[in-house]
Amino acid sequence: MKASLRVVILSWEFPPRIVGGIAPHVYNLSCDLVSKGVDVHVVTCDFPGAEKSEEINGVHVLRVDSSKISSPNFATWVYLMNMHMQSEAADLINHLSGDVDVIHAHDWLVANAAIGLKHIFRVPLVATIHSTEMGRRNGLRTDYERMVHQTEKWLSHEAWRVICCSKYMASHVRSTFVLPEERVVVIPNGVDINDFPKEPDKTQFRRSFASDDEKIVLFVGRLVYEKGVQVLINAVPKVLAKVNAKFVIVGDGYLKDSLAGQVNRMGLNHKVYFTGFIDDQTLRKLYGCADVCVVPSLYEPFGITALEAMAAKVPLVVADSGGLSEIVGHDRTGVRVFPNNADSLAWGITRVLLNPVYATWIRTNAYNEVLDKYNWMKAGEKVKILYQWIRSEHQDGSWKPIRKAEKYVPLNRKSNLIIRPEVEKTPSLMD
């Protein structure tokens, strides 16, 4: 038995290919696992300009040609991509002579490949469910959504353990996919404090977003329904009645046009600034300039943007929903307001902007909380322990790969009983 752990991580995005939150999550997690002595192989999709196979900070990355077969729609693309990912990952695992302890899948987008590999090589599967279709769409309406939901359910049932990032998400996953309690593990995400500049440039850089007399209210996230940007825009006039502020909205999504229309109708074009997608470096500098960061999500499994704001020492106003309720303590590390309620949100924002002493209090507490609880060192440690735990469970079990044909020995119940080691009798209450 070898000493070190080896894990194959499947993810449909990995830097430089960044679509949503999975890419930074997988990147940070795998870098941290490597620093803890785990041999990490990431299999992911290709990206123009990225190497097919390379080593980043000790992480072995294999990029699969994801559009080898043309496909009519996104779902078909996902499943066909899985086929290629699976055959290339099978070659990789064979190259490592099948010596892999855990396969780790991130979300339903790699469910097919992960489940197939699990059964072919008989390696335990761990799944991280970042969000569910039920939650993203607030219910299931079309056959497409049902298909995704069933795939997620299939993945969570095939997984040895399911990782969720918050207690809220764990209970949501357990109830929607009908999982027993012991199969779901809560491991909160982390954030790297060193990524954020210590002393942000508050003059020149800030002027490209707002004038000096304006406070900056920052929103970061995909512009989709569940993130609640529409609520924030409804709150804008209510905030402006009390404070002069600029609302900077970072991100992209299918609601962008309708949100821009909403701002236009309300006559707020000069106060709301849609930046589109911006890169990590600029975003971190922007966090440093912001006076308040808003997370008005209607559905939020975890809320990594809240953590980022906390790490950047920006006071935080969040909707009291999902994982945000767990991260943010009201009046301690941020302000919690009613979800989907513009009045309440405006109250929260003005409370922070008009009271600098209060703002300093919550942001200092929040920063200390991040140092304490939400850093990758802690998350990586927990994931490593989970892997070791699963490996020992797998070794104790009988579900194992058979490398080559064995000489046939008919199963003999009697001899089987003799070989089995003596199990110590546990004292029961009756004794």
Add this chain to the structure above:
Amino acid sequence: MRALMLTWEYPPKRLGNVSDHVCTLAHELVKRGNEVEVVTVDDWRPGFEDVSGVHVHKVANPVKTHPMASMLTSDMTASTQIERKASDVIYFLRQNGKNIDIIHTHEWLTVPPAIILKHAFKIPFVLTLHSIEGHRCHNNFGPKSIAIKEIEDRGIWESARIIANTEWLKNEILRYHGRGHWHKIDVVWPIGDGWVDGVVSVYKRALGKT
């Protein structure tokens, strides 16, 4: 010879002629002293049965609901389940000191699991093409047809040998998928006495035994 037969339909599920074709072939192979494990998809009758020596493993598609006319997505989810069952069969046989010699897959629907099993277990596969997408879509290549055609193409590239039912079909496969494959395609008529012997000789050729 021990063959693992992959098919998307097997009696009593009959949507096309592949079903009876595979059934007859499997029974004839067993009569001639070979061993056949059939892995197939049947949502209504999952399970195992031994029909006069032919071991039939039926799996159900784990994802039942698919968008309208999305043959591709339902095929891909069923494929994973086929892989699961096939690897269970392979491990079970290994436990009993046996090995699968060859994988035989019928039509594009079971090409994905065949490719992955080939890569994972290093067992070559033979592909029988009963018809090709170029004909089924009457040359109206929409995105769905292109995807199916490309899966067929990948199957043709990855397979050890290809069986075509007629000389005409062989020429059509060459016309649609490239003349370069001419040396891989064998014509075996699926009727008469020469059928099963022809298939067995293709297996042997795929394994490099002749």
